[in-house]
Amino acid sequence: MIRFYWRNMEFSTTTLLVLVILFLSTFIRSALGFGDALIAMPLLAIVVGLQVATPLTAMGATTIAFIILIKAWKKVDIKAAWRLVITTWIGIPIGIYFLKAAPELLVKSLL
Numbered sequence: 335m336i337r338f339y340w341r342n343m344e345f346s347t348t349t350l351l352v353l354v355i356l357f358l359s360t361f362i363r364s365a366l367g368f369g370d371a372l373i374a375m376p377l378l379a380i381v382v383g384l385q386v387a388t389p390l391t392a393m394g395a396t397t398i399a400f401i402i403l404i405k406a407w408k409k410v411d412i413k414a415a416w417r418l419v420i421t422t423w424i425g426i427p428i429g430i431y432f433l434k435a436a437p438e439l440l441v442k443s444l445l
Contacts, residue, residue, distance in 0.1 A: 351381050376445040
């Protein structure tokens, strides 16, 4: 494993790859309005595995969503947002169950 040093901090190649993938996925979301998880999840699953990639992708997407929400609060359509929130609450437990129950190879092949 190759290690890099910057301002007395040590970075491995894995750390740098994760940071580059998260930056790229955030850039795609900033430019297109969606797609951060579509880019980050498959690439992070290759680099760090599904058990680490899933929360990393979720934390990154949630952070970016909150930043966008803070900046554009007055432009939010509450009716449309609630429909998205409710369907998300339904989908998250299903996704978590699938992630825990399905073999990692199957989930990676579906990504």
